Amino acid sequence: KNEVEQSPQNLTAQEGEFITINCSYSVGISALHWLQQHPGGGIVSLFMLSSGKKKHGRLIATINIQEKHSSLHITASHPRDSAVYICAVRFGNEKLTFGTGTRLTIIP
Amino acid sequence: EPEVTQTPSHQVTQMGQEVILRCVPISNHLYFYWYRQILGQKVEFLVSFYNNEISEKSEIFDDQFSVERPDGSNFTLKIRSTKLEDSAMYFCASLGPGLAGVEQYFGPGTRLTVT
Secondary structure, three states: OOOEEEEOOEEEEEOOOOEEEEEEEOOOOOEEEEEEEOOOOOEEEEEEEOOEEEEEOOEEEEEEOOOOEEEEEEOOOOHHHOEEEEEEEEOOOOOOEEOOOEEEEEEO | OOOOEEEOOEEEEOOOOOEEEEEEOOOOOOEEEEEEEOOOOOOEEEEEEEOOEEEEEOOOOOOOEEEEOOOOOOEEEEEOOOOHHHOEEEEEEEEOOOOOOOOEEEOOOEEEEEO
């Protein structure tokens, strides 16, 4: 069965801390997405990866295809980074299969 | 920057009523999707649509659901006879030409409440 696991489920950190959120999946994929969902519910796409590493501002996403694992890092975290971060993968076809999300809270 | 739009933002309906959720995908995109998220749960795939037909659907997408692209811009999800368990946030997404290296763009969602 094609599954996506995220950890941790909840993460609370102090402003300025380096944050890591992990995602692992069960079988080979064609692409992996990191998404951000704010309390209002809207979803924003942060990254799409099929290999290697991408960086955008304070966000870094990496993927290890052999280990079937991806990480999302946030450097110099800020309270406005507080959101649910979701890993979603494409198992070769078009649709996305979603992880359960990681609720991140950054305390000032 | 182009964006996917959805209307309404919130819909309240009585059980058994029909609802139509509307989406306007990004204009040059060819692949369209509906996802839903029940409160407190993960996002789930409902259906994908390409070339004016359904390309894949999940087991959730039963005969009560239908999708349509009635014109060149709108993409709609219809629920014929709503049930309490249809209460959820419904997200539309679109994907640009060619699957490789292209991101899905999500709309802001429609919160459906069935009473």
